[in-house]
Amino acid sequence: MTPTSRKVWEQIAAAFSPILPPQPITTCECEECLDVRANLGHLRWNDVLLPAIEKHFGSLPLLTDDAFQALLPAFLFRALDDISAENKFLEWTLYAVCGAYEEDEATTEAADADRRRRIARFTRQQRESVRAFLALVTVAPNLDIHHAPVAHALAAIWTLGNSAYGIEVSR
Ligand SMILES: [Zn+2]
Numbered sequence: 001m002t003p004t005s006r007k008v009w010e011q012i013a014a015a016f017s018p019i020l021p022p023q024p025i026t027t028c029e030c031e032e033c034l035d036v037r038a039n040l041g042h043l044r045w046n047d048v049l050l051p052a053i054e055k056h057f058g059s060l061p062l063l064t065d066d067a068f069q070a071l072l073p074a075f076l077f078r079a080l081d082d083i084s085a086e087n088k089f090l091e092w093t094l095y096a097v098c099g100a101y102e103e104d105e106a107t108t109e110a111a112d113a114d115r116r117r118r119i120a121r122f123t124r125q126q127r128e129s130v131r132a133f134l135a136l137v138t139v140a141p142n143l144d145i146h147h148a149p150v151a152h153a154l155a156a157i158w159t160l161g162n163s164a165y166g167i168e169v170s171r
Contacts, residue, residue, distance in 0.1 A: 005080040008132045012080075015129040016073045018044035025067035033062050045073040053078065057089045060096035065118050069126075072097075076133055083140045094137065094146055097130065098153035108152075115157045124160060131158050 001009065025041045026033035036059045039052055053074055060068060060075055075096075078089035085091075100111035119127070137143055137150050 001081055002083070004136065005083060008129070008136055009077060009080050011132050012073050012076050012129040015123065015125040016045060016070075018046040019070050020044055021064070021067035021070035025064055025071075026062045027064060028062065032059075036062050040067075040071065043071075045071050049074055049077055058092040060093060065121070068096075068118060069122060072130075076130070080133065080136075083136060083143070085142050090137075090143075091146075094150065097134070097158070098146075098149045099157060101149035101152045112156045115153070119157070127158055127160055131160075134158060 020042070023041060024037050026037045036056060040056060040059070043052060057075075057078070060072070063071065075089060075093045079087065079093045081087070081089070083090060097115070099115055100107050103111070122130070131154060134150050134154050138147050138154070
């Protein structure tokens with residue numbers, strides 16, 4: 001982790017209390033969701049930093065909203081660990097927190113609304129910490145394919161409830 005990533009991580013760790021998410025953490029009964037439930041269901045994000053999370057790099061979309069909020073820091077930690085195109089945690093976490101930016105307008109708007117609903121209970125401090133993570137990605141070299149979707153997510157999803165702010169960051 002670089003010193004800059006470390007700073008963002010400290011902001012995230014301070015914003016999210018390590019709480020046990022309400023059970024169950026996935027509601028679908030397919031094999032993959034049951035697997036996520038069995039492996040991550042009884043962990044706080046600071047426990048999930050352990051290898052338990054290793055094979056679950058793509059599992060964020062399967063989590064309930066509460067579990068998503070409770071466990072997101074563990075995924076962000078792994079994403080921040082190596083801000084590069086080779087880091088699958090980074091790639092999949094970005095898909096989970098950003099929208100469907102390159103689709104048609106209706107799809108993009110539906111995805112944005114869906115993400116905004118999912119993070120409706122995030123505190124301002126939590127939003128700020130995720131914004132700091134996303135801001136880091138927008139200036140990372142070799143992650144050009146993520147720059148536009150992330151900038152869009154900053155303006156349309158991870159807002160702080162002040163419309164002026166959205167305009168400021170989209171520049
Ligand atoms: Zn499932």
